[in-house]
Amino acid sequence: MPEEEEIDINSARPFSISRDQFGAMLYSIKVPQGLNYDFLFETFCMIAEGIKGIQQENPTIARMAINPFELALYLVNQHSFYLATHPDIAKDGAFLERDGYQNYLASVSLDKFYTNERLAYQMGSLTSRFSPTMSTLDLYLNFILGMLSRYKRNEPTNTLIVDIMNKGFQIAKCVSSLLEGGYETEAFSTWRTLHENECILSIIVKYGQPVIESYLRHMKYGAAFRGGLPSKEEIDETFVEIKENMRAAGLKSKDMKRYIEYGWLLAVPNVDQIPEVKLNFRDGVQRVAGLSAYSKVYEMSSEVAHSSPLLIYSRKNYFFSLTLLSLFESFFRLEKIFTTLYMSTVSEEERQRYIRMRTLYLGDLQTCYEIERKRFAALGKKKKAE
Numbered sequence: 233m234p235e236e237e238e239i240d241i242n243s244a245r246p247f248s249i250s251r252d253q254f255g256a257m258l259y260s261i262k263v264p265q266g267l268n269y270d271f272l273f274e275t276f277c278m279i280a281e282g283i284k285g286i287q288q289e290n291p292t293i294a295r296m297a298i299n300p301f302e303l304a305l306y307l308v309n310q311h312s313f314y315l316a317t318h319p320d321i322a323k324d325g326a327f328l329e330r331d332g333y334q335n336y337l338a339s340v341s342l343d344k345f346y347t348n349e350r351l352a353y354q355m356g357s358l359t360s361r362f363s364p365t366m367s368t369l370d371l372y373l374n375f376i377l378g379m380l381s382r383y384k385r386n387e388p389t390n391t392l393i394v395d396i397m398n399k400g401f402q403i404a405k406c407v408s409s410l411l412e413g414g415y416e417t418e419a420f421s422t423w424r425t426l427h428e429n430e431c432i433l434s435i436i437v438k439y440g441q442p443v444i445e446s447y448l449r450h451m452k453y454g455a456a457f458r459g460g461l462p463s464k465e466e467i468d469e470t471f472v473e474i475k476e477n478m479r480a481a482g483l484k485s486k487d488m489k490r491y492i493e494y495g496w497l498l499a500v501p502n503v504d505q506i507p508e509v510k511l512n513f514r515d516g517v518q519r520v521a522g523l524s525a526y527s528k529v530y531e532m533s534s535e536v537a538h539s540s541p542l543l544i545y546s547r548k549n550y551f552f553s554l555t556l557l558s559l560f561e562s563f564f565r566l567e568k569i570f571t572t573l574y575m576s577t578v579s580e581e582e583r584q585r586y587i588r589m590r591t592l593y594l595g596d597l598q599t600c601y602e603i604e605r606k607r608f609a610a611l612g613k614k615k616k617a618e
Contacts, residue, residue, distance in 0.1 A: 249276075249300055257301065263308050267315075271328050276307060278338040279345075286346070302349055307341040357414035358552045365556070365600040366412055369563065372593050373405045376570055383577075388451065392444055393436060393573070400429040400566050407559050416551040421537035423558050427530055428513060430562050431521035437569055439500055446499030453492045487511070529558060553608040560601045567594070 249257070254276060255269045263269075283298065314337070321327050328334070359366050380398045385391050403426040410419035436443055455461050456470035478484075478491050481498060494511040497503055500520055510516050514527055536551075571590065575583050 254304070257304060258308065261301070261305065261308075267308065267311060268325075268328065271334075272304075272307060272311065275311075275334055275338050275341075276304065278334065279303060279307065279342050282338060282342050286342075299349070303341070303345050306344045307337065310341050310344070311337055357412060358416070358548060359412060359556075361412045364596065365604070366408060368593055368596045368600065369408055369560075370405070372563075372567070372597065373401055373408065375589070376401050376567070377405065379574060380570075388448055392448065393433070396429060396433045396436065397566065397570060397573070400426060400433060400562075401570075403429060404559060404563055404566070407555065411552065411556060411559075414548075416548050416555060417536050420533050420551050420555040420558075423555055423562070424530060424533035424537055426562050427523075427526060427533075427558070428517070430565055431513075431517045431523055433569060434521040434523070434565070435497075435500065435517065442501070443496065443499045446496040450492060450496040453495075457489070457492050526558075529554070550611055553604060553611060556604050557601070557608055560597065560604070563597075564601075 251270075251273050254273045258267075258269055258272065259265075263272075314333075361367060361370060377398070380394060380401065383391070383394045385395055385398060388395065403422065407419045407422050407426060410416075410422060432447075436447060452461070452470060453474055456467045456474070459467065461467045461470065474488065474492065475485075477495070478487065481491070481495070483491055490511040494513070494516050497509070497511065497516050497520055503509060503520065506520060508515060509519055514524075514530065518524055518527060518530065571586075574586060578586070
């Protein structure tokens, strides 16, 4: 195929791309040159011809925009997968010359592009990622996750707070994406994990080093319980330590799993003076974190997570509003913790930039939250009236 040849998909929504432009596109998305850019371009041309035929036969499809990057990604990944799963065939590269393989590759890539990107089943989302409510939240989440990527991570003895916080904002972004996709109950059950994360983070930040040390020790206990320590000797030694600590705390052998998961709470100063505190989440972690007001919402989320009838026969608008409000409230609490960390570790210039951004977008989010809170209250009144 000549160097200057270009692909023109159609006149209504054209895009054109030359061999050199296609190569630059693959390079920009870090496709290894060993995958044979020339072969991929020729296959991409076949896909373009296939699109022309489909568009001529179907006016609805003809009106759909074509994204060359999406097409290229399906093509490249399908080709890479075939090479990885057929090492004997791929060894000498001669199979690339066979019409059968190139036709197969073009056909499968085109099927996946249209079925997954343009004709995918839609869940009937009650929002979109372009709405100010979701786009503002997503912007803020992306900014915070970007800033957290600058901090040292995954060294628990030194980075526990950053690691828990980073995971919390990642889960928040997951909840947001699920809501935007129309998966309200799935988002609600995922919020449950976010809430657990924020409760643990709140306690660790409030009480500091003694609790951090206890939490890390119980992480090791959990690894031992799952057989995840380097040697049997270390596992055995750890279980001896666990049993000794349980005896000192007045716990019995039947309490071992609860102690391993929640015994770190015993390091909280004066925890025995908190009424009815227990080694579990609802009466332990959630109560010590001061977030027991969420116990009923958390219980409902647990029912959804365990595929109860509440999940199967859920009302989309109710769970959308409940999840969005819960997400906002968790985000506001996490954002306060992030702000304290961030403001204490950056230059004055960066602090001022963050203050300006925070004033603008946090204010917008609070406005969105108030609107959603009123909407949820109206849903409750409507349900009572029915």
